[in-house]
Amino acid sequence: MAVHCYERKEVAVTDEDAPRGVLLSGEANVAVRIKLEREARGWSTNALSDRLNEAGFEMNPSAVWRIENGKRRINLDEAIGFAEVFGIDLRNLVGPPQLAAQARAMELIDAVVDAFRETQRANAAFTQARDALDTYLTEHPDIREEADVMVSNAMAEASTKHLLETYRSSPDEHRNEAGSSDET
Numbered sequence: 001m002a003v004h005c006y007e008r009k010e011v012a013v014t015d016e017d018a019p020r021g022v023l024l025s026g027e028a029n030v031a032v033r034i035k036l037e038r039e040a041r042g043w044s045t046n047a048l049s050d051r052l053n054e055a056g057f058e059m060n061p062s063a064v065w066r067i068e069n070g071k072r073r074i075n076l077d078e079a080i081g082f083a084e085v086f087g088i089d090l091r092n093l094v095g096p097p098q099l100a101a102q103a104r105a106m107e108l109i110d111a112v113v114d115a116f117r118e119t120q121r122a123n124a125a126f127t128q129a130r131d132a133l134d135t136y137l138t139e140h141p142d143i144r145e146e147a148d149v150m151v152s153n154a155m156a157e158a159s160t161k162h163l164l165e166t167y168r169s170s171p172d173e174h175r176n177e178a179g180s181s182d183e184t
Helices: 026-040 045-054 061-068 076-086 090-094 103-139 141-167 171-178
Strands: none
Touching (some): 026 045, 026 076, 026 090, 076 090, 103 141
16 A cells, blocks of 8 residues: 655645545645636646636736645635635635535535534533433422423424424325325
């Protein structure tokens, strides 16, 4: 198995060179992405340089070529300029080129990660609330049974409400669709 060690300044990464399924460093991602975006628009390095300059981000064609080919580092202001000229989110510009070229994939990935984080926060809050209730009920065992029933009923009600909102029909409608019908 070959092990590759690269120094950022010396690596020229092309789309064909980009390892599939492996995240490149942010700077290498930007270099590949700039070249992909430029070529997708049919722009030369001169045309991209002109657009950057018009947008207030001074850069000559040689600098564009050197960035694309890993011969020159890119600073944050320049990355912002490229993102602005290409009309893409800066976060999208630095992402893995295989995914970043598919803006919708990046949006969906972000949505999944955000939802996962929300789930983690909700699970932590649920655990903390349940632990606090358990601690209280340990101190007040005479109300444990009634409290447990109340929690179970409230959770069942919330779950049913969520299912109804999600599937926009009642459990009875599902039963009628899956089971027997009154019509003969």
